[in-house]
């Protein structure tokens with residue numbers, strides 16, 4: 020397969036100014052008439068017009084109304100005899116496609132008897148022949164024709180300018196988008212849908228219609244999405260001065276979708292998972308995810324749509340920036356400062372458990388990659404989450420106000436254009452000429468060009484006589500594929516000193532060299548340094564803290580992030596020590612008394628809020644523990660972490676009982692951070708109480724848990740109770756699971772939870788894989804539906820290391836079979852699954868050899884997609 024290089028970018032030979040599309044929608048054979056006006060790009064040497072197309076049947080090509088010669092070359096329609104000169108000319112292309120056969124869910128496809136499109140990154144070429152690249156921006160007019168009874172709602176981007184009935188029970192709708200856009204933002208939807216509507220007036224006094232379209236029967240689950248959308252509109256206007264630029268903004272939900280949602284101009288298409296919620300079917304986490312995904316897609320309207328990417332190597336220009344914006348949005352919606360900190364910890368947890376491994380594995384790539392084979396493989400946590408951290412560091416180096424000024428300059432310079440990451444960084448720096456960012460910009464941009472997670476090592480030196488405390492820092496970054504040597508990064512290090520009775524204010528130290536020191540004066544006692552507060556840079560911090568120092572930070576650090584981090588470091592140390600000590604056996608107690616006492620103190624703390632307590636009392640994940648080790652024995656990690664959980668459960672049993680009782684509430688369900696935090700902590704308490712009960716043979720808590728499962732007034736409490744029973748392995752779990760299925764058999768998103776819980780549950784003697792095979796044989800299982808495939812197969816292969824990494828290799832055999840099976844249906848989803856073995860080279864034997872064998876078996880398949888081929892070839896390289 021061809022490798023595409025960033026350095027090979029050239030501007031297009033032609034521009035497309037207008038596109039007039041007519042669709043005769045039919046699941047088996049949809050007819051697409053594409054009338055464009057084009058002109059030669061005067062800045063590029065004259066050459067043929069090469070239009071991308073995939074799985075299309077070409078019926079007619081006319082240039083200025085006349086038939087013309089053309090040829091087909093590698094999925095491109097090549098036109099050589101085009102009018103000379105730079106005058107616009109008309110090109111008309113008539114094709115057909117078969118949406119019902121489209122299992123890749125890219126281009127035009129059918130889901131639940133409705134039509135949807137997904138064009139990012141390269142789906143538009145599956146609809147018509149086009150210059151399917153983001154720097155070609157055109158004005159679109161779209162006419163949809165379809166059977167009126169089957170498809171009463173016909174939607175596309177922009178404004179509805181005409182609609183009416185046709186012969187034979189058909190009808191039409193004509194949409195005009197007032198903004199030019201790249202083809203990846205095109206969308207259409209046709210089907211039986213209903214909408215929740217809301218009219219709003221912007222700060223500037225403009226009227227807008229907001230709509231959330233869902234299938235009939237789901238309207239009662241759209242209130243939260245609509246509220247989130249209204250909050251997003253208000254936030255972008257207030258924080259960045261960016262108003263809604265459309266009369267009408269639509270969100271449509273579909274249950275067949277490869278990713279979370281898509282920001283098509285004025286017509287966002289969402290996975291139902293990120294739209295539908297009511298208290299009976301959605302958990303607090305679902306509510307929070309909906310808020311941030313609705314925000315994310317809405318914020319793309321400016322960062323992505325008004326200013327888009329010149330080429331797909333610049334993907335983080337829109338994705339990193341928009342994740343940063345959605346994270347800031349969710350934080351700004353928190354009424355309490357402690358809730359902001361909780362959100363930050365949650366975001367960092369995602370970065371460290373998913374992005375850090377990616378940066379250390381075979382798919383490591385810079386935030387702005389240099390090459391790819393399949394762009395769909397580069398919608399990654401590096402582009403999104405690390406990209407957001409890069410933007411956050413820019414804000415740290417320019418201040419909140421300075422960063423907002425930079426955004427304003429970015430829009431002044433580039434509104435309506437397709438640009439690069441360099442253009443963005445330059446705008447932020449130019450708006451803040453005196454900032455550290457402006458002074459260090461060329462070096463700062465190494466965050467865009469160098470892959471890998473830097474390690475920041477620090478050492479403290481206290482001079483009691485001179486009353487000084489010096490921190491000596493060094494930085495390094497391990498080689499990544501294709502990048503052996505790394506230059507030093509600009510690392511903004513937010514830090515302070517914590518003493519027994521006092522602490523310094525937070526200050527910013529900007530590290531630029533390979534080694535640097537920082538001295539504090541007038542330090543009257545040896546302090547504990549609190550380094551990287553708020554996780555001010557995406558690095559691994561190595562500081563050889565003593566247990567006592569970590570306990571001090573856990574108890575006294577005014578920075579909530581580092582307070583949480585101290586607890587994680589203590590737990591991690593215990594886990595690693597126990598894993599390293601060969602003598603581990605069932606019944607081990609890896610945690611020391613000081614840690615247990617500290618956890619009790621946090622749990623019983625009179626002022627800390629429940630959400631924060633829940634985070635502190637949750638142990639580092641098996642994946643995170645594995646990342647700290649050079650050689651990984653997944654079963655050993657699983658056993659040690661389970662032993663730690665059991666120890667926390669039994670040693671704090673009375674405290675968990677107190678916590679469960681103390682966090683009950685009577686009021687109406689509200690998904691706000693404080694109420695969610697209380698439910699999360701009560702849920703964690705229930706998990707531990709059931710673990711302890713199974714250990715001791717007690718029947719009271721499992722019985723109480725079953726009762727709570729039955730009586731719960733919302734999905735969060737109900738699901739937490741179910742998960743506590745299933746997670747403990749108690750016999751009552753089977754009864755609860757059966758009841759849950761019966762209650763929610765018609766709620767697809769709830770059934771996804773039911774499947775995921777069972778596939779992701781703790782393995783006790785290898786029971787999970789047979790259960791997963793049974794789940795795949797369940798009548799409700801459907802491999803073609805990405806949500807359902809993810810809920811079973813990904814929950815097992817990617818989120819259940821203890822169940823997946825089996826000494827008998829059966830987990831890997833299952834993985835290889837599913838990757839190959841899925842590849843024939845949906846390569847994008849298959850390639851995501853293929854990533855489950857990214858870190859195989861770290862595995863201990865016998866896992867390592869068995870994993871390699873599974874990868875080799877997949878790689879040997881001749882008709883593999885480019886998507887999966889790129890992932891497995893890189894893994895094996």
Ligand code: HT7
Nearest residue numbers: 137139140277278280281282398
């Ligand atoms: N920009 C959107 C990306 C996306 C996507 C990419 C490839 C294939 C399917 C897809 N669906 C959505 C999502 C976002 O970041 O907002």
Ligand code: ZN
Nearest residue numbers: 315319338341
């Ligand atoms: Zn996005």
